[in-house]
Amino acid sequence: MSEELQNHLNNTVTTEQVTIDEAVNYEKKRFSRRYRMRYLDRLEKAFAKEVFEMVGVGSHIVDIPCGNGRFFGVFSKARKLTMVDYSENMLAAAKEKCGTPENVEFIRSDISSMPLSDSCAELCFCMRLFHHMQNDQVRLQSLKELVRISKKYVALSFYNRNCLRFYLRKILGKKIRGNYVTFAHIIDLAGQARLRVVQRIPKLNLFEQQCFVILEKA
Numbered sequence: 208m209s210e211e212l213q214n215h216l217n218n219t220v221t222t223e224q225v226t227i228d229e230a231v232n233y234e235k236k237r238f239s240r241r242y243r244m245r246y247l248d249r250l251e252k253a254f255a256k257e258v259f260e261m262v263g264v265g266s267h268i269v270d271i272p273c274g275n276g277r278f279f280g281v282f283s284k285a286r287k288l289t290m291v292d293y294s295e296n297m298l299a300a301a302k303e304k305c306g307t308p309e310n311v312e313f314i315r316s317d318i319s320s321m322p323l324s325d326s327c328a329e330l331c332f333c334m335r336l337f338h339h340m341q342n343d344q345v346r347l348q349s350l351k352e353l354v355r356i357s358k359k360y361v362a363l364s365f366y367n368r369n370c371l372r373f374y375l376r377k378i379l380g381k382k383i384r385g386n387y388v389t390f391a392h393i394i395d396l397a398g399q400a401r402l403r404v405v406q407r408i409p410k411l412n413l414f415e416q417q418c419f420v421i422l423e424k425a
């Protein structure tokens with residue numbers, strides 16, 4: 208493994224390699240027990256549906272990181288769906304969930320360097336990875352790789368620092384999980400990767416940190 212790749216992984220993958228049981232149960236455990244997580248799951252799937260409708264069923268979609276296939280139900284009808292994740296066990300769990308339809312391929316790869324050709328997909332969808340990235344070098348390198356692969360759109364989520372939840376946890380001295388950045392910071396990095404903002408959801412983060420953004424190649 209190259210030093211650059213190892214560096215990227217050290218600054219991206221924050222959790223230890225998940226076991227196959229954890230991978231299979233990721234969606235059930237994380238998104239079904241608490242009201243808040245069920246709400247976020249609904250929001251994230253609604254966002255995925257919106258971007259899917261924007262590009263249409265005739266599109267090639269790259270879901271990176273696909274985890275255990277939480278968005279398969281939304282993207283499964285795409286002309287082609289490429290599901291990418293660094294974790295072998297997450298990919299195995301995704302395969303178990305999705306089966307092996309002809310329009311779907313699974314690839315084990317780091318986001319910084321994917322074995323996919325330039326401009327091969329209409330949409331790169333990246334949910335719940337940016338808040339694991341520990342510095343701007345990693346964020347920018349990842350954005351550039353998403354730009355390289357995408358013909359047009361990149362849709363991603365990040366943790367927005369400008370929300371009540373972040374400051375409340377800070378004031379109360381509670382543990383802050385994940386790396387938060389401002390929306391202005393994401394716009395700046397996106398600009399450096401030659402992406403412009405098409406839409407931000409929500410327009411203003413009040414309590415929740417989860418923020419979605421649709422970016423287009425400039």
Ligand SMILES: C[S@@+](CC[C@H](N)C(=O)[O-])C[C@H]1O[C@@H](n2cnc3c(N)ncnc32)[C@H](O)[C@@H]1O
Pocket residue numbers: 215216219220221271272273274275276277278291292293294297316317318319333334335336339
């Ligand atoms: C919080 S999960 C999100 C999965 C999926 N997007 C979802 O929302 O259900 C984060 C995923 O990112 C993967 N991951 C972490 N670092 C990565 C990297 N550098 N390249 C590709 N995948 C990575 C992990 O294996 C894990 O499956």
